[in-house]
Amino acid sequence: MLDTLAALPFWQAFLALFASAMVRSNGTYWVGRGAVAGWRRYRGAHGDLTARAERLIHRFGPFAVTLSYLTVGIQTAIHLTAGVVRMPLRWYLPAAVVGSVIWAVLYATIGLAVVQAWLAAEAGSWWGVLVVVVVAAAVVAWLVARRRRARTPSSERFVPVD
Template sequence: MHLPEGSGPTVWAVFFVVVFLRAQATYWIARAVTQQALDHTAPTHGFALKVHAWLDGTSARRGLDSLRRWGALAVPLSFLTIGAQTVVNAGAGVIRMPAWRYTLVMLPGCAAWALVWTTIGISAFYAAIGAGLSTEWGVVAAVIVVLAAGLGIGLLRRRARRTA
């Protein structure tokens, strides 16, 4: 992929805004859900029960443990990991970290995430896709992955409808 000369800062800014909005949304949703779900309800079924279970689950506990162990430093560091970013940002909302502090420590993480994804991240992604899809077996594997993902989503939806 070739970008026009000088477009790097613009692309970085777009990625920064995207991750900023995503992280803020994760924080505020987790904070609002925690306030409402844990403080004002005692669900026995449905979506609210699933929210309670997630807030009490392993992933949420890991995010909370990271925030407790590393404090506010866990927030920007989570942007450099795979799988921890959403959990830590949600954990900050769950423990009701002050919004000004959360935003302040989130900004360097957003900047680092945007830098990684607009430089080596996108390059690595395109290299992996290019290498994998340049052979017949790579195309077959890609088709199998897409079909398996579609089947998995269909099965999860069916199970959710049966249990609801």
């Protein structure tokens, strides 16, 4: 399916990705609106993730929804939390549209280019292999740095120089 999507003209790939992002995020939002009792059980099993999502929703409001499209791992929790806390649709929908547009543009350009590079790597192209290795190394480096920062207490992160 991804190679079919990559073969489409940009505007068609964009529309397909935009539609999928809107359906997924709005579906998650509406599940959250209707599942407050189930949320308590989910929250018990995923306490850290849901607490983080709630903090982001309360702190940034609709901007958390928009920015969630740029994240991996907390996006669904943010949309579910927006539904649970009953974020008004007049705030949620515009944030979801903007976030879906951003996500669709990123995946219709960079994301599909990575998929095409992966396919080229599978076909034996050295350029494709190089792109896949560089992207994988960048993701791993980012994750390692993020994890190290999370483990370091905030008091140790900044050491003033005398």
